[in-house]
Amino acid sequence: MALLALAVGITGVGFAPVFMRLSELGPNATALYRVAMALPFLLLWLSLERRPSAPPGGHRRMRRSDWLLLALSGLFWSGDLVFWHWSITLTSVANSTFFACSSPIFVIIGARLIFGEHISRGFLSGFALTLAGGACLLGSSLAFDGGDWLGDAFGVVTAFFFGAYLLTIKHLRGNLPAGAIMFWSGLFSLPGLLLAALLTGDGFVAASLFGWSMLIGLALLAHVLGQGLAAYALAHLPASFASVAFLGEPVVAAILGWLILAEALGPLQALGCVIILAGVWLAQRHGVRRREGA
DSSP: OHHHHHHHHHHHHTTHHHHHHHOSSOHHHHHHHHHHTTHHHHHHHHHHHTSTTSOTTSOOOOOHHHHHHHHHHHHHHHHHHHHHHHHHHHSOHHHHHHHHTTHHHHHHHHHHHHTOEEEOHHHHHHHHHHHHHHHHHHGGGOOOSSTTHHHHHHHHHHHHHHHHHHHHHHHHTTTSOHHHHHHHHHHHHHHHHHHHHHHTTOOOSOSSHHHHHHHHHIIIIIIIIIIHHHHHHTTTSOHHHHHHHGGGHHHHHHHHHHHHSOOOOOHHHHHHHHHHHHHHHHHHHHOEEEOTTO
16 A cells, blocks of 8 residues: 555656646746645645544654654755756756756665665665666756756755655654644745745746646645655655655656657657666565664
């Protein structure tokens, strides 16, 4: 069930680039609405977890350490979105995406130190295969000439923030239900996203009903369903594997871009999609085990 939830969640997150491309607002304002419009639905999720008929252990009183980690998760999530958008403006989309996909490196190191996850060679081979597939998916648009080093660096910062976000959610899921984590971390991310939108001068009013529908779709499909199911799955799956599985998101985005936006998907890009999925399968097959006695 956790694998299924993660797969559906990653598919939902894969819709995010399509909704953002069709959004009538700037990237930071779109990211702000993505979280803000999701909060009422996440609040409903949280309230359902608190019902007497909820499964045992579904909730407990929040502790000071929980609030601190929830605030950090919100900071990491807003940092992930903001630095990703800055990276795209300073370097190519291909480079930004490629460097942002290096987040499993940070997750693997953190999972080893924090959760005692033993990383096998087969798992690392699967991760390397996903990176190779990512390079194929991006094709000739990927370039390392050093001319846009700041944008590339921001791509790495994006990867760090997303990796830190996954590790924080993984830790919180040991004690808290997914709905509570998603609601409070989203709420704590709003100040950073609002500040970024104000600094970049993004408008806050969509010009048409279609524009508002794109924002609502982004909130419901990518954030509530996508990120929410991924948070649920993190209670039952190793953080390292989840981070590698998230590299399947560009595959979903590429296929949706081909189907919905009529973006070209050539043989090299199709091969990259296959290689990424093979890498995720290899990582799942070898798995990650907790260190004995951890």
